Amino acid sequence: MTATETSPQGQPVLSLRKVDKSFGAVHVLRAVDLDAYPGKVTALVGDNGAGKSTLIKAVAGIHPFDGGEMFWEGEKVEVHGPKQANALGIEIVYQDLALCDNLDVVHNMFLGREVKGGITLNETEMEKRAGETLRGLSVRTLRSLRQQVSSLSGGQRQTVAIARAVLWNSKLVILDEPTAALGVAQTEQVLNLVRRLADNGLAVILITHNMNDVFQVADNIACLYLGQMAAQVDAKEVSHGQVVELITAGRSGDMGLKPEVAAANVGGEA
């Protein structure tokens, strides 16, 4: 089953078709298809070792795909490095967030891409744009933009990392387990933010292990099973149990991989 069957949302920003990736003898991704649509949250789920991280790292240009095709807004592209991915409008928020604790919110958001006037930093312009971006995301939990990141809570840090990703007119934001280390209230806060990103017209890919997160914000669910895309389905059309089956067995009823394929994979891996 390919994604095209469940995509009434128009043209995807990112489409992967039959992408492959191996590390030495280990075949991590096999003929994976994935679509991400503007204004939609696509949850990328799968068990440990299913290939989620490999997939997004390849999209980010950290290690390119071995085979298959990547389409960006309908055009075939090849991404060979993180800068190239950024230039397209792909931003990734890693699990460890990559923030500098000793710098304030504005400096973190512009780290490595500072706005300059002559040789000096244009602090007012940066603070203004950071404020606008956060305002656009309806962030209301920061005391000051000049607060050091070390003084922020986990949810606030996540917010800053996400805001940094959308600052650059990005079109696709990939979030790697944004709620993994957060409490209930903060998880809520971050999921609301994820929803708002999509509502602002961005395509969002959300990697997560948490089924509650998936059903709360995702429009689309892509289930990876041992390096293969079991199914990319509309979140409204599946139940919690079906998704868990797709993750753990690669199939659920008539959805997912054909029984013999799924079984063959298990045999292959063992």
Next chain:
Amino acid sequence: MSTAAPPASQFDIQEETGGSIGAAAREYWTRVKGGDMGSLPAIIGVVVLVAIFGIMEGETFLSKGNFANLINQGAAIMVLAMGLVFVLLLGEIDLSAGFAAGMGAAILATTLTEKGWAWPVALLAALATGVAIGFAIALLVARLGIPSFVVTLAFFLGLQGAMLLIIGEGGTIPIRDDAILSVMNDNMPVVLGWLFGLIVIAGFAAATLMRIRSRRKEGLPTEAMSVWAVKVGALAAVVLIAVWLLNQERQRETAIITIQGIPWVVPLVAALVVGLAFVLSRTAFGRHIYAVGGNAEAARRAGINVPNIKTACFVICTTLAIVAGVLIASRDNSVSPTTGGAQTLLYAVGAAVIGGTSLFGGRGRVYDAVTGGLVVAVIANGLPLVTQQSGTQFIVNGVVLLVAASVDAISRRRAAATGR
């Protein structure tokens, strides 16, 4: 945190405009309690030490001439500490900086006195040596990945040896060049001193006012004008008192020639402070130094070339060490194998740390080197008046360094505990 609030009102990033002095003071106190003490320990240190030495040895310590002495003693330490701030910000250390200073002094002295070079050429030769040493250290630390502690410990020994070879065992090379000697030994005319003080105050007031103005124009939160006025007033008071003290006649009443005015080293150090502070706080390069010190991996992912930043910091550090060495040579009128060295390095590291630079990287300012340098200079100046025993002096210096490192560690713990 609540999700129930309507999704339109939502941006209450606090506007800090119009806060009163009281609010600013409370904010500052919260920061201090939270572990962000800035230069507070250094200022308290200076006040306490001056009070102690003033009570114990008031006549000598608080004499007019001693204040100028103090500044001359502190200048080289401050400059060396400024260089170390750059390396400490990365979370690295440069143990060889003291002997780099000695090396610079030795090269300056041999080229001036023995080879008869003009002073600008000799100075350039010394500075070029500093740049070369910095590159060599950085090559081993940033590219090869050897811990800076080990690399600079090796340079500590190596440079000490090189210095001995240049100067000759037990030898002393005199410096007779007027330009070099005048830095530490001559003073500005009294009128020029007052003018210099006023320029410093006006410069600070104008720079901070312009910043407030431009932020206001963009509708960003700024500090209240009353707070600005208090800051400018405090700086003005400190500068004017210092200028007045230095403009006093320091010569004994019977002497014919007069000694009064600000030592020429003061504007030199002031220019270095302003220039380096500008680099650290106003340029992308400075921002990247903090980023590398705070989270090198995050900096790398943000596209910052981490090895290049490290290299630049080590080069800046050793080059400033050479400047410090030149100042020491100017003050001593000569260079010997003990010029610079371990004692100077310890003082400078102490100065940077007492001033509020973290040994763990990521936190520190150029001003810290000055406030911390002042503390160290007061100790170096006052302690020999109280006790002649060098044993006691070493112990006191050791204790002070430990206290400074403890303040750093405690403020870090507090910062972690309060989530700052």
